[in-house]
Amino acid sequence: MFVGHYAAALAGKAIAPKAPLWTYIGAAQLLDIGWSSLVMAGVEKVSFDPALPGSPLVLEHMPWTHSLPAAVIWSLAGLLLAKVLLRLPWWTAFAVGLVVFSHWATDWLVHRPDLEIWPGGEKVGYGLWNIPGAEKTLEMGLIALAGCAWLWKRGKYGRTAWPAMLFLGFLVALQMVGEFSEPAGSSFAFARLGLVVYLAVTAVAWLADLGKNRDEA
Numbered sequence: 001m002f003v004g005h006y007a008a009a010l011a012g013k014a015i016a017p018k019a020p021l022w023t024y025i026g027a028a029q030l031l032d033i034g035w036s037s038l039v040m041a042g043v044e045k046v047s048f049d050p051a052l053p054g055s056p057l058v059l060e061h062m063p064w065t066h067s068l069p070a071a072v073i074w075s076l077a078g079l080l081l082a083k084v085l086l087r088l089p090w091w092t093a094f095a096v097g098l099v100v101f102s103h104w105a106t107d108w109l110v111h112r113p114d115l116e117i118w119p120g121g122e123k124v125g126y127g128l129w130n131i132p133g134a135e136k137t138l139e140m141g142l143i144a145l146a147g148c149a150w151l152w153k154r155g156k157y158g159r160t161a162w163p164a165m166l167f168l169g170f171l172v173a174l175q176m177v178g179e180f181s182e183p184a185g186s187s188f189a190f191a192r193l194g195l196v197v198y199l200a201v202t203a204v205a206w207l208a209d210l211g212k213n214r215d216e217a
């Protein structure tokens with residue numbers, strides 16, 4: 001799951017628009033921002049098996065970012081950061097926390113069993129990666145649905161559609177580039193590329209959301 005995670009961010013922005021879009025976009029990948037950093041630091045481990053269907057990722061060890069209790073703690077941290085740093089209302093900060101947690105829930109759908117219920121405990125994952133057609137349809141379907149909800153909500157606030165359309169096009173283009181590129185050689189290089197992409201998408205989301213209507217804030 002890559003751009004599919006952003007569907008939760010767009011849905012969050014449509015439902016609780018007081019948080020800036022970049023907050024939701026960063027929140028949707030917060031676990032992977034942590035994961036990339038910890039892989040680069042050598043704390044969490046990933047390797048690649050090109051023979052696997054769908055995604056070549058073998059996620060051997062990621063207790064600090066992708067175990068269930070870790071995901072809950074990251075989500076609570078996201079909620080509190082949104083509340084304290086951005087001074088958002090509680091309901092909006094809660095929506096940001098939920099978007100952080102949505103990452104684990106959607107990873108569960110696609111990952112092969114590599115998500116620990118407890119650090120060192122049973123590993124779960126529904127494994128849609130093993131059926132690549134279904135997995136890609138799910139990601140694109142989620143983006144299309146949430147993208148429509150977001151566009152409709154922006155329209156209600158009288159905002160122009162084109163920055164949002166460009167952002168959605170950018171996400172689809174990113175997905176295509178991801179499909180057709182081989183994972184970078186080392187796990188370090190792969191994690192570094194991931195981190196750059198997650199932060200770049202967050203920055204592009206900030207651009208796409210400029211000029212907000214006063215009713216939203």
Ligand SMILES: [Zn+2]
Pocket residue numbers: 031032035066103107
């Ligand atoms: Zn993840």
